[in-house]
Amino acid sequence: MARLIGAVAAVAVLAVLTRAVSAAEIYRYTDPGGTSHYVDGLDSVPTEHRARAVPVKLPDLPSVTPAPTGRTALDAERPTGSKSAAEAPKGGTAIRYTPGQPIMVDVKINGTTSARLLLDTGADSTMINPRALVAAGASISRPIGTTRMTGVTGSDHVNIVMIDSLEIGEARVGRMQVASYDIAGSRGSDGLLGRDFLDRFTVNIDSTNGVVTLSPK
Numbered sequence: 001m002a003r004l005i006g007a008v009a010a011v012a013v014l015a016v017l018t019r020a021v022s023a024a025e026i027y028r029y030t031d032p033g034g035t036s037h038y039v040d041g042l043d044s045v046p047t048e049h050r051a052r053a054v055p056v057k058l059p060d061l062p063s064v065t066p067a068p069t070g071r072t073a074l075d076a077e078r079p080t081g082s083k084s085a086a087e088a089p090k091g092g093t094a095i096r097y098t099p100g101q102p103i104m105v106d107v108k109i110n111g112t113t114s115a116r117l118l119l120d121t122g123a124d125s126t127m128i129n130p131r132a133l134v135a136a137g138a139s140i141s142r143p144i145g146t147t148r149m150t151g152v153t154g155s156d157h158v159n160i161v162m163i164d165s166l167e168i169g170e171a172r173v174g175r176m177q178v179a180s181y182d183i184a185g186s187r188g189s190d191g192l193l194g195r196d197f198l199d200r201f202t203v204n205i206d207s208t209n210g211v212v213t214l215s216p217k
Contacts, residue, residue, distance in 0.1 A: 027039050029050075035159070037159055044141045092216055103118070109163055111165055115190040115191070125177075125196050126176070126196055127178065129180075129182045132190045132191070140159065146158065160177050163175070176197070178196075
């Protein structure tokens, strides 16, 4: 009985610790050079910037059901007449979407964390929100560099971090740099899938059947 009580207590403590880790807040601060930094927890903000650091409210990570190799979780919703999952190229993938709507892609970061990105052939770089990167084990508090992002709403400096891999079905790119940034108004999206990933593949967009095919070059 004592062993059972001890085991239950240990599980309870583990559950509390797990919740505490998952609830860790992401903070944003801006350095004198105008670069926005996202860090995991207020303690990671340099002392001189803490008074102006603000917590970033990010959407909950999407619940994505793992899909069989070579296809995405969107296959189950593919439009009538589109290609079957079996036709996805080896080493690539077939992404289903609703014609006329944004192309949302279910990805896996570092082989462990699921996220949903907007496929954007006009974006040079892939951009992922800090919460998803932290969940995948990426170090957002120690970026490897910065870059300037310009969009329709203005421009901002963003941090660049390294991830071990980014996957869509069998389409996989190993170590790559991504921008760590919370895109305002990106409801239902954890960021953008840009050309730094897409250019590794031959991309075919079938707007009639609502299928994007990524084939290895």
